[in-house]
Amino acid sequence: MLPRSKVFSELGNLILFLLLEGISFYLIITYNDSQAKIYHNTINVISGNIANQASNIRGYFSLKEQNSILLKENAKLKAKLFNLAEKQGSKPEDLDLKFTQNQIFNLISARVVNNSISLRNNFLSLNKGRKAGITENQGVIGENGVIGITKAVNDNYTTVMSIFNSQTKISARIKDKGYFGSLVWNNNGDVRYMTLNDIPKHVPIKLGDKVETSGYSNLFPSGINVGKIVGKRIPPGSSTYELKVKLYQDMTKIKFAYVVINYETPALDSLYLQTKSL
Amino acid sequence: MNLALLNNGNRFIILLLLQIIVFSQARLGPLGPYYIDIIVFPLAYLLLPFRTPRELQFLLAFGIGLIVDISMQSPGLHAGASVFTIAVRPIILRLLEPRGGYDKLHSPTLQRFKWPWFASFISILSFVHILFYFSMEVFTPLFLGAILIKTLLSWFVSTLFIFLIVIILNPLD
Numbered sequence: 001m002l003p004r005s006k007v008f009s010e011l012g013n014l015i016l017f018l019l020l021e022g023i024s025f026y027l028i029i030t031y032n033d034s035q036a037k038i039y040h041n042t043i044n045v046i047s048g049n050i051a052n053q054a055s056n057i058r059g060y061f062s063l064k065e066q067n068s069i070l071l072k073e074n075a076k077l078k079a080k081l082f083n084l085a086e087k088q089g090s091k092p093e094d095l096d097l098k099f100t101q102n103q104i105f106n107l108i109s110a111r112v113v114n115n116s117i118s119l120r121n122n123f124l125s126l127n128k129g130r131k132a133g134i135t136e137n138q139g140v141i142g143e144n145g146v147i148g149i150t151k152a153v154n155d156n157y158t159t160v161m162s163i164f165n166s167q168t169k170i171s172a173r174i175k176d177k178g179y180f181g182s183l184v185w186n187n188n189g190d191v192r193y194m195t196l197n198d199i200p201k202h203v204p205i206k207l208g209d210k211v212e213t214s215g216y217s218n219l220f221p222s223g224i225n226v227g228k229i230v231g232k233r234i235p236p237g238s239s240t241y242e243l244k245v246k247l248y249q250d251m252t253k254i255k256f257a258y259v260v261i262n263y264e265t266p267a268l269d270s271l272y273l274q275t276k277s278l
Numbered sequence: 279m280n281l282a283l284l285n286n287g288n289r290f291i292i293l294l295l296l297q298i299i300v301f302s303q304a305r306l307g308p309l310g311p312y313y314i315d316i317i318v319f320p321l322a323y324l325l326l327p328f329r330t331p332r333e334l335q336f337l338l339a340f341g342i343g344l345i346v347d348i349s350m351q352s353p354g355l356h357a358g359a360s361v362f363t364i365a366v367r368p369i370i371l372r373l374l375e376p377r378g379g380y381d382k383l384h385s386p387t388l389q390r391f392k393w394p395w396f397a398s399f400i401s402i403l404s405f406v407h408i409l410f411y412f413s414m415e416v417f418t419p420l421f422l423g424a425i426l427i428k429t430l431l432s433w434f435v436s437t438l439f440i441f442l443i444v445i446i447l448n449p450l451d
Binding site for chain 2: 013016017020021023024025027028030031032034035038039042
């Protein structure tokens with residue numbers, strides 16, 4: 001047998017060592033819950049600062065565009081307020097929305113400082129964290145739809161599991177018809193479309209039907225427009241549709257996001273735990 | 279050669295079974311959060327013959343670690359610790375090198391070495407494995423105290439059990 005070159009053997013061993021440790025590390029942060037959280041948190045702290053600075057600078061270049069988007073949204077909300085006031089027959093500022101006693105949802109606005117869309121499991125970072133009242137497992141929405149679910153939070157930053165993540169599942173329904181299913185991303189790299197599953201095949205579905213959040217997961221309020229149906233298909237042997245949904249939200253351009261605080265979540269969670277222990 | 283293969287193969291299987299069926303079932307916790315894990319399977323890869331190719335050492339350590347991980351639902355923890363420990367083994371062997379060096383054909387067993395040598399060899403490397411394991415389990419240097427306490431407790435108990443196994447089974451080359 002020929003003697004192997006010493007350099008190759010040592011270099012090969014080093015590469016093998018690093019490869020195996022790399023696999024172990026990947027397994028650790030992928031399949032162990034607490035380690036995964038700590039990992040994302042740490043990455044948050046490190047990259048949050050850098051990304052925040054970069055986003056600060058980038059922000060100047062799109063000020064005009066962002067301004068007009070926010071103005072439009074403001075106008076839309078104002079119009080809704082006036083309509084509501086008209087119905088109740090009072091001035092907008094006298095409207096009694098009973099926010100103090102019955103408020104279920106609150107929104108916290110935040111800037112998106114980091115965003116990935118090209119991976120299999122994508123994440124975003126927001127420039128607000130625990131200090132602003134954000135915790136794990138809260139919904140995040142944008143101007144035109146759903147963005148994701150908060151995954152790890154530290155004092156000043158939040159990592160959000162994007163809707164373009166294989167673990168994200170969002171409860172959604174067909175507008176005006178009420179049938180609900182779960183909205184997932186099928187990892188095909190195309191960030192314009194998602195797939196709505198679990199709608200029974202006897203439901204009449206038309207292309208162009210609108211899809212909105214169902215509100216069943218208590219992460220998101222019901223009725224947030226998500227997208228419209230552009231393709232339908234029943235996989236062979238299946239009793240449910242596989243619907244192709246075109247998103248209203250352009251995830252490649254988001255700069256702002258709102259974290260949804262649901263004041264009923266603790267109560268619902270404890271109820272759920274009670275049911276589970278029965 | 280065939281005998282070494284047979285001995286090591288048996289060792290891997292017996293230690294895997296012992297680890298999974300017996301020792302992994304008992305997580306001793308007399309001290310509240312500072313529980314003790316009894317980890318004996320590193321003995322299997324630590325006793326590999328000196329002449330075993332490095333690549334094979336890495337792969338075997340990774341493999342046995344991964345199997346234990348799957349049974350303990352801790353993917354990556356033992357696999358990473360095993361690969362790290364087998365990587366450290368030559369350094370420890372160099373530190374403990376007896377006068378006259380090692381015989382390439384031998385394994386680091388009691389058959390070839392005296393108790394003081396064998397005890398230091400096993401206890402140092404099982405400490406490395408267990409320290410790496412708990413570092414990855416706690417996963418943040420913020421709880422360095424917890425890592426060290428768990429490591430020391432588990433290391434002490436695990437090493438005792440490893441010696442017990444060695445005395446009972448008397449592994450050969």
